[in-house]
Amino acid sequence: MAQERKAVIQAKNLYKIYSVGESKVRALNGVNLTIYKGEFCSIVGTSGSGKSTMLNMLAGLEKPTKGEVIIGGEHLEKMNENQLVRFRREHVGFIFQSFNLLGTLDARENVALPLTFRGMPKKERLAKADAMLNLVGLPKHKDHRPNEMSGGQQQRVGVARALVVDPEIIFADEPTGNLDSNTSAEVMGLMKKIVREQNQTLVMVTHDNHLAGFADRIFHIIDGKIVKIEDNTGKRGDEDL
């Protein structure tokens, strides 16, 4: 079954080594992984395990010391910064832990921001942002600034912003790290629902085993190495749909 699906992300023999003074820290120590289209994966590990480095590498925010990252057939490790920016704009959506909405813009404009970078006309991009905000359940907060919304609402805007560009992959870095547990569950549910509906690929990094459990597959990472891959597809697939 898994072999038939299309691989969206492939990491081959990935190393990231930081020099701290004389000593060298291996943040990633030979990671291989494959993520398929339409999959919801989570990468779990304690802090310092290399999970964030892993995400940065996959999203093209950092260059690996050694190894390959292939996304949609393109080698990220060979791109320069301009190409990476263009790649992210066209193929990737991001959800941040601290939401990272722009304080000067209201919810609608925040969601439309990535479209602005694509050069989409104002009317068109605001209409798209409207639709996205309806989808994440914030039809009444479109004109609100980030400081007029709760954390959960802000993260919904964040989710909408990640989805609005219709990305092939969505990366989420501790998306519920700043939320209480009830809201966390809500946001997780929302993310999962939308990803399913739109058949999108979501890669989430977290240190919380419970939250990681929402995913189809769970990569456990310790000291820069993937030690265990849990597959929930069979167990939970029906229940979630």
Add this chain to the structure above:
Amino acid sequence: MKFRDLLGMSISSLWRRKLRTILTILGVVIGTASIVVMISLGLGLDKAQMAQIEQYGGLTTINVRGNEGGSSGYYMGGGVSVAVEDVGSSDSSEPTRLDDAAIEVLSQIENVESVAPMLQTYVIGRQGIYEGQFNLIGTTVEALENMHLELTEGSSLPTSETELKILYGNTVVSDNFYNSRNNEYYWENGNMPDVDLVNDPLFLIFDSDAYWNSKWGGTDENGNPYKAPKKYVVESCGVMAGGPEDYSSSSYNAYCNVEALKVQLKKIFKGRVIPGQPQTKAGKPYKEIYYNQAEVKVTDMKYMEEVQEIIRGMGYYADSNIEWITQMRESSRSVQAALGGIGAVSLFVAAIGIANTMMMSIYERTKEIGVIKVLGCELPNIRNMFLAEAAFIGLIGGAIGLVLSYIISAVINMVTKGMMYETGVSYIPVWLTLTALLFAMIVGMVSGLFPALRAMRLSPLAAIRNE
């Protein structure tokens, strides 16, 4: 990313930090205003000088005189030029003189608009007990027209080429006439000589040597007393407008038609040498009357030096205001540079202010810059966003600074009105306005460049980092 969206984002982030933006703009306002006002003072000085030069006979006139071979020519009085240098470039012994043919040759030179011959003679005028010696200059009607003289009502230019009529300058009487009883001039005792040049007849004596000789009772080489020369009643055709103390380059002269003057002189000095005219080795006069001087009008100031050189190459003396003007311009340019430099210091301080504001802004927005990088904002767009912010500060500051400059300039001119120059002490031309605006904007962008590049190079990882 569309340019409009980019500007929108720049403006909104300036708007977010209103107070800081306003303070930074204030720096640019002061900088721009001080530069513009300082330069406007220099330009006002320049303008006043040009007006002054215009008064002294224009910027496009070359005075040409004949060259009597080695010597510096014959006596020249009351020339209209104010020359710094008097350079004759010809060392040939062959004298060059100005006759009608020479005038024609001069008028053929490229970029020469017109050539006016000038025949000048000293005459003595008498009316009642008042007597005065003054310069009578014969020239063409066109030349007189080009002088743009202001005439009193009822006056006209001496157009007749046969009958001698004289146009008097407005200070001829106050400058040159004296009471023959006590030999006192107007400028000595303040008593205006009672001379009416228009309505009462004025006796003119052309042979002034003979007049003085007879007056002081000398004798010629044969021991006979000098005969008093004949007096002629010459009609006037007008007087220039202006009071007895309104001096200009033409106010103390009398003008007449050059052809009529030639006719008159030939009649008076039949066969004798006319004073001021060259003579043959045998002491005989030439058949023709030579002009003392010719005024060559050049089409544009930029051809002045070129034409002047050509004329000098022909063996004439040629001088003009151009050397003086060049010197004056150089000195006023250095004054301008000094004034502008003072202003530039404050704009420089403002530029540092802009750079500082932008740097602060970038430190504050590190995370935001990271976010838009992660979301796919192209690097040049990030740079341009910050450049646009800095340019806005410059542009707005420059615009307000200009308004302030105009106000300051108006106040300066109002306060100093009539103190120094008619034209005003401070003068802001259109080009200065536009240049200042552009300059302020460029200063903004240059000081924003380093912060903008820094913003562009910030790592997108800053956005991911969780604090």
